[in-house]
Amino acid sequence: MDAAIDDERFNGGAELAFPREDAQLVEAARGGDRHAFESLYSQHVGRVFAICMRLSANVQTAEELTQEAFVRAWQRLSTFRGDSAFATWLHRLTVNVVLDQQRAQRPWFRRVVAIDDAVEVVASEQSRVTSSADQHDLESAIRRLPRAARTVFVLHDVEGWQHDEIAARTGTAVGTSKAHLHRARQLLKEWLSL
Amino acid sequence: MNERNESIPQLDALIGRLPRAIQPPRDLWPTVNARIALQRQWSLPWELAVAAALATVTVSAMFVGFSHDAQPRARPPQWAYEQLDSAYRPLRQASLERYRVGAARLDPQLRATVEANLAIIDRALAEIRTALASRPSDATLGQMLQRTYDQELAIVDAVTPPQAIAPDQSRYRGAL
Numbered sequence: 520m521d522a523a524i525d526d527e528r529f530n531g532g533a534e535l536a537f538p539r540e541d542a543q544l545v546e547a548a549r550g551g552d553r554h555a556f557e558s559l560y561s562q563h564v565g566r567v568f569a570i571c572m573r574l575s576a577n578v579q580t581a582e583e584l585t586q587e588a589f590v591r592a593w594q595r596l597s598t599f600r601g602d603s604a605f606a607t608w609l610h611r612l613t614v615n616v617v618l619d620q621q622r623a624q625r626p627w628f629r630r631v632v633a634i635d636d637a638v639e640v641v642a643s644e645q646s647r648v649t650s651s652a653d654q655h656d657l658e659s660a661i662r663r664l665p666r667a668a669r670t671v672f673v674l675h676d677v678e679g680w681q682h683d684e685i686a687a688r689t690g691t692a693v694g695t696s697k698a699h700l701h702r703a704r705q706l707l708k709e710w711l712s713l
Numbered sequence: 714m715n716e717r718n719e720s721i722p723q724l725d726a727l728i729g730r731l732p733r734a735i736q737p738p739r740d741l742w743p744t745v746n747a748r749i750a751l752q753r754q755w756s757l758p759w760e761l762a763v764a765a766a767l768a769t770v771t772v773s774a775m776f777v778g779f780s781h782d783a784q785p786r787a788r789p790p791q792w793a794y795e796q797l798d799s800a801y802r803p804l805r806q807a808s809l810e811r812y813r814v815g816a817a818r819l820d821p822q823l824r825a826t827v828e829a830n831l832a833i834i835d836r837a838l839a840e841i842r843t844a845l846a847s848r849p850s851d852a853t854l855g856q857m858l859q860r861t862y863d864q865e866l867a868i869v870d871a872v873t874p875p876q877a878i879a880p881d882q883s884r885y886r887g888a889l
Contacts, residue, residue: 553749560742565734572735579867582737583860586745593749657727676728704721713723 541605549596560589563606567613573673574617576662584620588613614674618688621666660710664703671696672703739870744859747800794845794855801862808869815873827872834865 541562547555567588571581592609599608661669670689674680675696682696689696707713816824841858848854 553746556749557742557746560745564741565736568737568741569733569735578738578871579864582739582741582867583863585737586741586748586863589741589745590748593745657731676725677731701719704719704724707724708721711724711727713721 542601545596545599545601545605548593556589556593559592559605563609564589566606566610570610570613570673570678571617573658573661573677574614574670575621576664576666576669580620584613584617587620588616591616610678614678614688618670656711657707660707663710664706668699668703668706671699672707675700676704738874739866743800743804744863747797748856748859750796794849794858797855797859797862801859801866804866805862808866811873811875812869819872823872827868830868831865834861834868837861838865 541559544555544559548559564585568581568585571584571588572578575581575584588609592612595612599605661673664672671685674685675682682693682700685691685696686693812827816827819827838858838861841854841861845851845854845858
C-alpha cells in the first residue's frame with residue numbers, strides 16, 4: 520500500500536483547518552498549473568526542509584530530499600482527497616521520502632557526503648550570531664544523535680507522531696521506538712547539561 | 714498526546730521553541746520545476762501518443778529494412794536531459810567561478826577535501842552522461858544527474874556562499 524496515500528486517512532483529524540488558499544492552489548495544481556504548485560512550494564518549503572534537515576542531519580541531503588518531496592507531491596496530488604490539511608499530507612509524504620532515501624543510499628553518495636562535517640562547521644561558524652545559543656545547541660545535538668534515535672526523537676517530540684505510527688512506518692516494534700526515544704532524550708539531556 | 718518516557722522539562726521547553734520552518738540556503742524551486750515539467754511532458758496523452766507513434770514507425774522501419782539512422786527516434790527524453798543541463802549550466806558556471814575566486818581563502822585541509830569531493834562528482838557526472846548516451850530514457854539516470862548537480866552546487870555554496878544571503882537563510886545557517 521502506498522504509505523503517503525494512507526497517511527492522510529491515518530491522521531485525518533489532526534489538522535482540521537484547511538486553508539482556503541491551499542485548497543484552491545491544490546485544485547489548480549491538480550489541473551497541471553505549475554504556478555499554483557510553485558505557490559504551494561513557497562508556502563510549505565520551510566516546513567518540509569526543516570523535517571528533511573532534522574531527519575537527515577545533512578544540508579545537501581536535506582535539499583535533495585526537499586526537492587524529491589515536492590516532486591513526489593506533484594505526482595501524487597490526485598491522491599490527496601482533502602480530508603485533512605494539505606500541510607499534514609505533505610509532511611507525512613516528506614517523512615516517507617526521507618525514510619525511503621535512508622534505505623536506498625548509494626555507496627558513492629556516502630563518500631561525497633563525508634564532507635558534511637567540515638562544511639557544516641564552516642556554515643555554522645559564519646552565522647552563529649543569528650540564532651539563539653539554546654536553539655543552536657539543540658539543533659546541533661539533534662544532528663549528533665544516532666540515526667534511529669534521531670528519527671524517533673524528531674518524529675515523536677518535534678513532529679508529534681505517536682509511537683505506534685513511528686513503529687508502523689519504520690518497521691519496528693513500539694517498544695523499540697520508545698527505547699530509541701529514551702536514549703535520544705537522555706543523550707540530549709547529557710549533552711546540553713539539562 | 715505525546716508519550717514521554719521521562720519528563721525533562723528544560724528539554725521540552727527547548728523543543729517547544731524550535732522553529733517549525735527552516736528556509737533552505739538556496740532556491741530549490743528551479744530543480745523541482747524542471748523535474749515536474751519533464752513529468753508533465755510525458756504525462757500528456759497526445760505526447761505519449763506521438764512518442765508511441767514515433768517508436769512504432771522506427772520499429773516498423775527496422776523490420777522492413779530501412780536504415781536505422783534515417784528514422785525518427787523518440788527524442789523527448791534526450792531533449793529532457795538537455796533541458797536539465799541548460800537549467801543547471803548558468804548555476805554551475807556561477808558556482809564554480811565563485812569557488813575559483815574564493816578557494817584561496819579556504820583552510821588548505823578544507824580546500825583539499827572540497828576538491829577531492831568535486832573530483833568525485835566530476836567522475837560521477839562523466840559516468841552518468843556515458844550511461845545516458847546509451848540509455849537516454851532511463852529516468853533513474855536523469856534523477857542521478859540532477860542529484861549530482863545539486864551536490865556540486867551545495868558543496869560550493871557551503872564553502873564559498875553567495876554574498877547576498879537573504880535574512881531567512883541566515884537564520885537557517887545559524888540553526889545548524
